[in-house]
Amino acid sequence: MPALPDGDPAPADGALPAGLDWQLPLRAYVHIPFCASRCGYCDFNTYTANEIGGFRFDAYVEAVLREVQLAVAVTEPRPLSSVFVGGGTPSLLPPADLAALLSGLREDFGIADGAEVTMEANPENVTSAALAAWLEAGVTRLSLGMQSADAGALQILQRQHTPGAAVAAAQAARAAGFDHVSLDLIYGIPGQSTSSWQETVLTALSAEPDHISAYALGVEEGTALARQVRRGEVPAPVPDTAAEQYDVADEVLSAHGLSWYEISNWARPAGACDHNLGYWRGDNWWGFGPGAHSHVDGVRWWNVKRPATYQSMLAAGHSPAAGREILTPAQRRLEQVMLEVRLAEGLDPADFDEAAIAQLRGRGLLENADGARLRLTRAGRMLADAVVGVLLGWD
Numbered sequence: 001m002p003a004l005p006d007g008d009p010a011p012a013d014g015a016l017p018a019g020l021d022w023q024l025p026l027r028a029y030v031h032i033p034f035c036a037s038r039c040g041y042c043d044f045n046t047y048t049a050n051e052i053g054g055f056r057f058d059a060y061v062e063a064v065l066r067e068v069q070l071a072v073a074v075t076e077p078r079p080l081s082s083v084f085v086g087g088g089t090p091s092l093l094p095p096a097d098l099a100a101l102l103s104g105l106r107e108d109f110g111i112a113d114g115a116e117v118t119m120e121a122n123p124e125n126v127t128s129a130a131l132a133a134w135l136e137a138g139v140t141r142l143s144l145g146m147q148s149a150d151a152g153a154l155q156i157l158q159r160q161h162t163p164g165a166a167v168a169a170a171q172a173a174r175a176a177g178f179d180h181v182s183l184d185l186i187y188g189i190p191g192q193s194t195s196s197w198q199e200t201v202l203t204a205l206s207a208e209p210d211h212i213s214a215y216a217l218g219v220e221e222g223t224a225l226a227r228q229v230r231r232g233e234v235p236a237p238v239p240d241t242a243a244e245q246y247d248v249a250d251e252v253l254s255a256h257g258l259s260w261y262e263i264s265n266w267a268r269p270a271g272a273c274d275h276n277l278g279y280w281r282g283d284n285w286w287g288f289g290p291g292a293h294s295h296v297d298g299v300r301w302w303n304v305k306r307p308a309t310y311q312s313m314l315a316a317g318h319s320p321a322a323g324r325e326i327l328t329p330a331q332r333r334l335e336q337v338m339l340e341v342r343l344a345e346g347l348d349p350a351d352f353d354e355a356a357i358a359q360l361r362g363r364g365l366l367e368n369a370d371g372a373r374l375r376l377t378r379a380g381r382m383l384a385d386a387v388v389g390v391l392l393g394w395d
């Protein structure tokens with residue numbers, strides 16, 4: 001992928017240059033950068049209490065709401081099309097702080113009627129009191145980090161919950177009144193057989209979620225898992241096994257009524273994540289919180305990563321943006337193709353060279369989607385970046 005230009009210097013105040021079309025819908029992502037402990041494979045921008053001298057959730061939410069007010073000052077506020085509270089571990093937030101966060105967004109921007117409000121939760125934090133409070137605060141969709149139903153796999157991942165906890169949490173969420181419940185799974189875990197992975201998928205389905213995400217385990221530099229792999233204490237994931245497990249996931253999930261709508265995401269009808277669809281379709285979103293990225297009409301910016309720096313910049317009345325880049329039309333097109341190709345709704349063939357499309361069809365990597373559109377086959381989904389290369393004439 002061609003390199004993007006270096007970021008402009010951080011804007012002094014307000015990340016946006018003038019003249020953007022703010023008539024487009026806006027989505028909000030709110031990052032909660034706190035975790036009870038760090039899972040060995042995760043390199044997200046998140047901190048344990050020990051690493052940052054304890055959690056002050058109320059002060060954190062106050063800082064996020066300051067960023068919301070800055071955003072309102074540089075936009076014509078209009079109701080948000082969706083909200084996604086992710087992390088980190090949003091389910092660590094005391095319910096009163098979550099409620100304050102969502103009320104602040106509602107008061108300052110507004111949240112469109114019927115808009116999806118997703119919250120990520122770790123199974124060990126799910127209680128009936130918490131579920132009732134999350135619903136009361138306005139959360140409409142719960143995304144639970146199940147990862148695996150296999151005790152050995154959970155141990156390799158260094159997760160805190162036991163194999164049954166995520167299914168119990170999903171069932172409790174349904175019983176409490178959540179219409180939309182998603183489970184996150186990870187495949188390609190060293191030592192996990194494909195039959196054990198299939199058991200994980202079936203166990204997840206037994207909780208009757210309307211959405212499942214399945215990600216290939218990535219060994220990210222700087223994580224405990226990467227160190228273990230380097231020292232030979234844990235074998236590296238095997239790409240062929242991961243590919244085989246992806247096939248099994250797609251097979252089992254489609255047989256149970258969950259269709260793929262993005263490479264790593266399957267849903268029942270009306271179960272797709274509207275917020276993430278907006279991201280893949282190139283909508284505008286404002287990411288609030290440390291390390292959060294934003295995108296509005298081809299301008300991208302990102303916030304400082306450390307929660308303390310984020311909070312002190314906002315307390316001093318400054319934008320927490322650390323840098324920004326303005327995409328050229330060519331870069332925007334590349335981004336759009338790379339994101340859209342991931343979706344089952346597919347691409348418009350009129351936008352691409354006929355010979356490239358014929359080649360990809362011939363290799364069994366593209367097939368017909370709805371109407372005249374084209375989408376990745378299952379084999380194509382494993383090779384999405386290579387498909388983009390052919391579509392854009394690099395190969």
Ligand SMILES: C[S@@+](CC[C@H](N)C(=O)[O-])C[C@H]1O[C@@H](n2cnc3c(N)ncnc32)[C@H](O)[C@@H]1O
Pocket residue numbers: 041042043044086087088089090120121122144145146147184185186215216217218219220
């Ligand atoms: C960063 S977590 C945040 C939500 C919540 N704390 C949880 O763990 O589910 C979101 C998803 O990213 C997944 N994830 C994080 N690091 C990953 C990696 N290296 N490979 C695959 N999935 C990863 C997590 O397992 C989780 O399902």
Ligand code: SF4
Pocket residue numbers: 034035037038039042043044046087088089122145
């Ligand atoms: S996977 Fe989730 S719980 Fe684990 S460290 Fe990452 S954000 Fe925290």
